[in-house]
């Protein structure tokens with residue numbers, strides 16, 4: 045079905061708020077005089093922005109770290125021209141009252157519950173410009189992970205973090221939770237005095253005396269980028285505009301690991317224009333964080349599993365930084381257009397890495413990505429949803445999180461790489477830079493992008509590319525560019541020596557990068573004998589490796605070959621690390637055998653309380669565990 049566009053004309057200058065805000069940080073770029081906003085049908089939000097849309101949020105909340113509850117008010121300014129009803133998304137929230145700016149009660153009702161939560165419909169008497177919702181989070185708010193002191197690095201203070209993408213912000217704030225709807229926000233957050241609060245906004249660099257923190261996000265952002273973390277945090281600068289937040293015990297390690305951030309930021313600006321969010325900081329979370337990184341504006345949330353000690357996994361920071369353009373500045377309009385966020389970001393990540401670490405490094409990244417892409421296409425081909433290998437997804441009726449695969453990331457990047465190859469880098473770079481400038485602080489559908497691409501690049505340059513095949517058809521087009529890497533060719537040569545009998549200790553692995561080791565581990569023969577595994581482990585110490593990517597790839601091989609000497613490490617890894625990307629292959633490998641299934645269930649029973657809902661959702665499915673049914677509030 046084709047998506048329908050709603051076009052609403054807004055009277056006066058009110059409709060320009062987003063554009064005016066957008067232009068201020070970099071002094072004027074992107075100002076538009078069109079008093080119009082376009083909304084596209086979003087199957088994952090109940091909001092009806094064409095009827096009434098939010099413009100600004102004033103959030104005032106108290107965080108109860110012991111009671112695991114957030115309560116307070118979300119007060120919204122509506123864009124001018126609102127009709128008779130505004131609809132918010134909520135999921136598991138207790139709605140205590142809804143009022144106008146003067147404290148008059150507004151009529152409201154919570155709709156029926158589905159996997160999208162419950163719509164909150166508020167009737168708007170004529171002239172209502174502000175809606176104040178008094179609310180509290182429910183006991184199983186999916187965005188929130190409340191950690192006991194023992195689940196943190198320091199072990200002495202509790203911790204809370206949120207994860208909004210894709211549709212979880214509605215579990216901690218009532219909001220029009222669609223990536224096509226943007227708003228600015230101010231927040232006041234009250235936490236216990238000994239803790240610090242940080243958000244996807246202007247942030248404190250020191251603890252406040254009274255546990256009260258004030259935040260501002262002056263650039264309009266979509267709801268999924270709302271983020272909060274509370275814990276025993278400290279800040280350390282890395283460069284003039286960059287720094288790290290972490291628990292005090294990890295702060296120096298994090299500051300060293302991310303020492304290249306300022307260079308990355310400059311490299312990114314040189315490529316695609318000014319950074320429009322003022323500061324760029326990274327928050328290192330406890331190990332249960334379900335992702336590698338999350339691009340919360342001004343403050344990327346990151347897993348501690350990238351603290352390898354040698355800066356070898358910081359391409360992840362390049363990725364999250366790149367989202368400051370692709371994703372946060374120009375946003376996918378719906379989750380069906382997710383590749384616009386991630387495909388562009390992987391491409392951009394590679395370009396930042398090439399500029400900062402060189403072409404050899406970027407080639408290795410590209411080739412690992414290509415391998416992931418091939419494996420994902422193969423896996424999805426015979427899955428319940430073979431159509432999920434299309435760039436443009438159709439996730440209506442499904443959890444958008446289930447559409448998060450390497451297709452958006454790697455096929456998306458491959459599409460852009462192919463266009464770059466056809467037009468040449470200078471033209472492609474100029475195109476991308478103009479794309480970000482022109483569409484700053486707006487949301488785009490795949491069709492919007494394709495129209496712009498056609499007009500700005502394909503037509504003028506007379507480019508021949510089968511866009512329909514790339515975007516709307518399953519599988520991989522023939523003109524996919526296959527990356528090459530000299531460094532990986534060396535790995536393959538050593539692998540060949542090992543499989544033909546050379547002991548592991550005699551292989552020439554001097555100076556290998558983490559990516560080379562990953563390539564090595566991914567291409568080990570299948571199956572292997574225990575003698576072979578012991579030979580590798582003896583020579584390279586994989587089981588005790590400190591690098592999370594290396595140890596995860598190794599443990600997968602150990603499970604496949606039932607190599608018991610690594611099982612203590614496996615147990616230890618799975619009960620501390622909650623990063624879904626590592627969990628999925630390990631649990632998947634385990635459930636392939638009867639013995640492994642028993643092991644998977646035993647480990648999961650112990651590990652599950654340490655995982656965020658994003659990860660338990662996936663692993664529950666994988667192991668056939670009953671999903672928690674959220675109790676209906678009210």
Ligand code: BES
Nearest residue numbers: 209210335336337338339360363448625
């Ligand atoms: N925005 C994503 C994480 C995400 C995607 C959260 C979809 C929820 C739904 C983030 O930028 C990301 O892609 N993280 C990757 C980083 C990697 C590709 C460098 C991750 O977490 O592994």
Ligand code: ZN
Nearest residue numbers: 363367386389
């Ligand atoms: Zn990403």
